Amino acid sequence: MIGRHARASWAIAWRQLYKMLTNPAFLLPSMLMPIFFFTAFAGGLVAVADSPGFDYPSYTTFQYVFVLMQSAVFGGVFAGFSIAADFESGFARRMMLATRGRSALVIGYTLAALARASIVWVVVTMVALIAGAEVTGNGLDILGTLSVAIFTNIAALLFACGVAMRMRTMQASPLIQLPAFLLIFTAPVYVPRELLEGWVAVVADFNPLTAVLEAAREWVIGGSAEAGLAFGAAIGLAVVMAAWAMTGLRRAERAT
Amino acid sequence: MPQAAVRTGTLVQVGHLARRSIIRTARQPAVVVTSMVFPLFLLAINSSGLEAATNLPGFPTEKYLTFALGLTFMQGALFATMGAGQSIAEDIERGFFNRLQLTPLHGPALIAGQLAGTLLLGVLQGVVFLTVGLAFGADFEAGPAGVLVMFALAMLISVAFGSLGMTVGLRTGNGEKVQGVFPLMFVLLFLSSGALPRNLLERDWFHAIATVNPVSYIIEAYRSLLIAGWDAEALALGFGLGLAILAIGLFAATAALRTRMERT
Numbered sequence: 094m095i096g097r098h099a100r101a102s103w104a105i106a107w108r109q110l111y112k113m114l115t116n117p118a119f120l121l122p123s124m125l126m127p128i129f130f131f132t133a134f135a136g137g138l139v140a141v142a143d144s145p146g147f148d149y150p151s152y153t154t155f156q157y158v159f160v161l162m163q164s165a166v167f168g169g170v171f172a173g174f175s176i177a178a179d180f181e182s183g184f185a186r187r188m189m190l191a192t193r194g195r196s197a198l199v200i201g202y203t204l205a206a207l208a209r210a211s212i213v214w215v216v217v218t219m220v221a222l223i224a225g226a227e228v229t230g231n232g233l234d235i236l237g238t239l240s241v242a243i244f245t246n247i248a249a250l251l252f253a254c255g256v257a258m259r260m261r262t263m264q265a266s267p268l269i270q271l272p273a274f275l276l277i278f279t280a281p282v283y284v285p286r287e288l289l290e291g292w293v294a295v296v297a298d299f300n301p302l303t304a305v306l307e308a309a310r311e312w313v314i315g316g317s318a319e320a321g322l323a324f325g326a327a328i329g330l331a332v333v334m335a336a337w338a339m340t341g342l343r344r345a346e347r348a349t
Numbered sequence: 350m351p352q353a354a355v356r357t358g359t360l361v362q363v364g365h366l367a368r369r370s371i372i373r374t375a376r377q378p379a380v381v382v383t384s385m386v387f388p389l390f391l392l393a394i395n396s397s398g399l400e401a402a403t404n405l406p407g408f409p410t411e412k413y414l415t416f417a418l419g420l421t422f423m424q425g426a427l428f429a430t431m432g433a434g435q436s437i438a439e440d441i442e443r444g445f446f447n448r449l450q451l452t453p454l455h456g457p458a459l460i461a462g463q464l465a466g467t468l469l470l471g472v473l474q475g476v477v478f479l480t481v482g483l484a485f486g487a488d489f490e491a492g493p494a495g496v497l498v499m500f501a502l503a504m505l506i507s508v509a510f511g512s513l514g515m516t517v518g519l520r521t522g523n524g525e526k527v528q529g530v531f532p533l534m535f536v537l538l539f540l541s542s543g544a545l546p547r548n549l550l551e552r553d554w555f556h557a558i559a560t561v562n563p564v565s566y567i568i569e570a571y572r573s574l575l576i577a578g579w580d581a582e583a584l585a586l587g588f589g590l591g592l593a594i595l596a597i598g599l600f601a602a603t604a605a606l607r608t609r610m611e612r613t
Contacts, residue, residue, distance in 0.1 A: 129535075129536065129539070132540075133540060133544075136540075136555040137539070137540070137555050139551045140405055140550070143405055144402060144404050144405060145404055278394045283395075284398065284399070284401045290397055291400060292397055293397035293398050
């Protein structure tokens with residue numbers, strides 16, 4: 094039973110990966126977007142690091158970590174678009190008829206989103222290192238950074254999955270994209286939290302991505318971070334979104 | 350046919366198509382709202398997130414909101430670009446363009462008429478962006494006359510970039526392909542002096558790109574009215590580049606229209 098479930102999950106993941114790797118139009122946007130943001134922010138806003146109170150050693154590294162987390166979130170978002178497209182084309186309905194344990198669909202899509210994000214992380218890291226990002230953390234620090242990025246990616250995919258399975262149309266795209274965009278940009282994107290002013294400063298205090306971003310920024314330079322808070326935020330978000338995705342799946346089951 | 354009659358006929362055609370374009374824009378609240386919400390959202394994020402940049406020596410104003418408002422106008426114009434391209438692509442996809450070709454319609458009338466909706470969107474965006482900006486405390490040094498100049502610039506830039514979007518729509522005849530060009534427009538926006546003034550762009554390569562990017566000068570023209578008051582050089586560059594982009598856009602759209610008419 095478990096073997097059959099795992100095979101179904103793998104089949105769904107492999108289909109997504111095959112689609113992505115054989116058609117650049119599916120992979121390129123999710124890869125180009127973080128690189129573009131990295132170029133624009135690390136290149137154009139470097140003077141912001143001269144602001145009084147900015148105490149992070151390198152603005153390029155500061156933005157590299159942001160872009161890493163952004164690609165974690167958008168890896169899930171873009172995978173969500175594929176789920177919506179599968180439902181709109183009727184393919185997801187056929188998959189549901191063919192699969193007994195339908196949670197395999199969610200697991201399959203999650204694996205594919207993780208693979209997509211991993212490819213983007215490798216490329217983004219290479220670009221950042223060439224651009225002068227300084228990664229001085231030890232193995233455990235890097236493992237911590239990657240772990241929170243993985244949980245963030247899973248949470249984003251599960252959120253997108255929940256929306257896509259409820260709406261089952263590509264018109265769900267803005268509803269998937271906008272909250273993700275809000276989550277990312279109400280975290281400390283350009284400057285550390287202490288330098289934020291106005292409403293973003295208030296929202297950033299309650300944004301779970303703030304803890305993830307702050308911890309990862311510390312780990313990457315070998316600093317000390319609030320690991321419990323970062324993991325708690327990332328895993329907590331993933332657990333809440335798992336419930337959201339599973340209830341979405343139940344709705345899709347009832348509708349098909 | 351006498352020249353005057355042809356001119357009158359063309360003007361009537363422009364009137365009909367402009368009316369259709371304006372009604373169409375007004376009936377697409379999703380397009381209108383999206384083209385305003387996204388730039389305002391970015392304004393809200395940046396004015397709060399980058400307020401610390403105003404402490405940098407050489408930063409031209411004490412409020413990042415005032416500084417960022419120029420970028421918001423430019424971003425709105427880029428949304429108008431997509432709207433214009435999308436409209437003509439939809440007309441081609443739905444066969445409306447083919448039906449138009451069966452009528453004695455003049456090419457310039459089609460282009461001018463279609464751009465009327467873009468112009469309307471530009472005006473609406475200008476009103477909303479400026480009202481929101483001023484309501485949240487942005488400065489406007491140029492005074493009431495400056496507001497008129499700001500609107501004139503916003504209309505020119507919307508139509509200029511709209512003509513570029515129209516060219517893409519006519520060349521591709523496909524709404525999805527028009528959407529695909531959207532990220533390229535954002536490259537122009539982000540690799541400019543939109544987030545920081547050019548004197549504070551420390552990376553040489555970024556400074557070089559921002560200096561040759563016409564979008565930098567258009568943003569700086571908007572910004573001059575907000576921060577400096579009346580800066581003749583900045584305004585001349587903004588209006589000059591706007592007119593140049595409009596001339597290129599109209600030439601390219603006319604050529605694309607001719608090719609499209611031969612094809613159908």
